[in-house]
Amino acid sequence: MKYIFIILIALTLFVSCERSINAEHSKITFKPYFDSAKALSYVKTQTSMGSRHYGSVAHKKVKAFIKEEIESFGYEALSHNFDAPYIKGRSGENIYAFLKGQSDKYIVIASHYDSRSIAEKDKDYSMRDKPIVGANDGASSTATLLELMRAVKKYENELPYSVAFVFFDLEDDGGMIDIEGSDSNILATDWIQGSIAFVSDNIIPKEKIYFGILLDMVGSPDAKFMFESYAHTKYSSLYDNVWRLAQKLGYGNYFHNSHYGFIVDDHTPFIENDIPFIDIIDMGYKYHHTQEDSYDKIDAKTLGAVGVLIEYVLTNPNGVY
Ligand code: 1BN
Ligand code: ZN
Numbered sequence: 001m002k003y004i005f006i007i008l009i010a011l012t013l014f015v016s017c018e019r020s021i022n023a024e025h026s027k028i029t030f031k032p033y034f035d036s037a038k039a040l041s042y043v044k045t046q047t048s049m050g051s052r053h054y055g056s057v058a059h060k061k062v063k064a065f066i067k068e069e070i071e072s073f074g075y076e077a078l079s080h081n082f083d084a085p086y087i088k089g090r091s092g093e094n095i096y097a098f099l100k101g102q103s104d105k106y107i108v109i110a111s112h113y114d115s116r117s118i119a120e121k122d123k124d125y126s127m128r129d130k131p132i133v134g135a136n137d138g139a140s141s142t143a144t145l146l147e148l149m150r151a152v153k154k155y156e157n158e159l160p161y162s163v164a165f166v167f168f169d170l171e172d173d174g175g176m177i178d179i180e181g182s183d184s185n186i187l188a189t190d191w192i193q194g195s196i197a198f199v200s201d202n203i204i205p206k207e208k209i210y211f212g213i214l215l216d217m218v219g220s221p222d223a224k225f226m227f228e229s230y231a232h233t234k235y236s237s238l239y240d241n242v243w244r245l246a247q248k249l250g251y252g253n254y255f256h257n258s259h260y261g262f263i264v265d266d267h268t269p270f271i272e273n274d275i276p277f278i279d280i281i282d283m284g285y286k287y288h289h290t291q292e293d294s295y296d297k298i299d300a301k302t303l304g305a306v307g308v309l310i311e312y313v314l315t316n317p318n319g320v321y
Contacts, residue, residue, distance in 0.1 A: 042069075045065065046139040046142060080198055090170065117176075144215055267279045
């Protein structure tokens with residue numbers, strides 16, 4: 001009896017040990033080039049320029065800064081100049097660059113670089129008509145995209161897919177202008193002017209895009225990334241696979257398998273044109289469209305989680321979609 005008891009204990013230990021090894025095996029170990037401290041420094045550079053809303057001095061400055069950085073990494077900085085499709089009299093500039101991979105199909109990684117010219121959710125009513133610095137809303141994703149570009153340039157010609165990096169302009173001044181257009185068209189909006197124009201001007205032919213990932217508000221220490229429901233309805237396997245990779249990389253504290261609902265963002269025009277595109281967005285950010293969306297609310301760890309995840313997806317895209 002005593003021996004049976006000992007054998008049972010030994011078996012139990014063996015099984016639980018096996019389980020923990022399997023659990024370890026389901027984790028991904030990956031040595032990234034993405035440097036979260038550098039990404040954080042890009043947030044600081046942008047926020048110290050001030051609000052980068054349409055027509056501001058800082059808006060011009062940030063465009064020049066993005067182009068200079070991109071060129072310093074060894075890319076050619078390209079510009080897509082456009083007239084805002086739904087805001088009369090406004091023109092914008094999307095900035096983009098390519099990294100050559102083994103296939104001529106592109107994975108698109110994108111962010112918006114403009115910040116909002118009002119703070120309609122601020123507690124202080126007297127501050128609501130003032131522009132915001134947009135540390136999370138604008139700067140965090142732009143910083144992550146820049147640092148990602150620096151990091152992955154080392155893989156030039158080696159990645160399975162080519163990469164298109166896109167910095168959209170005129171995303172964030174929506175809800176302020178009477179637009180012409182039908183209510184039934186979700187793209188008849190004064191948000192996301194840059195991405196609407198980018199898709200309709202066919203800057204990257206639709207058939208050349210494998211899939212895309214948009215980054216938006218990726219810097220809060222307690223960020224919760226959940227599915228945008230329109231994208232998840234159309235492209236659930238892409239969304240689920242990216243989330244699974246995030247969890248395997250150890251970022252399950254940020255990436256949750258639940259829904260925010262329908263959000264119009266820069267990925268929407270792509271989906272409307274049947275191009276698979278998902279949004280990594282923290283729509284629960286408590287300082288969204290307030291004056292408190294400032295540099296001190298940003299955590300390098302969150303920028304790192306998103307940057308490393310995307311670096312992993314670009315280096316191991318098979319099975320993601
Ligand atoms: C994201 C960040 N968005 C704006 N700033 C898109 C959005 C538009 C989200 C309207 C909610 C409502
Ligand atoms: Zn915004």
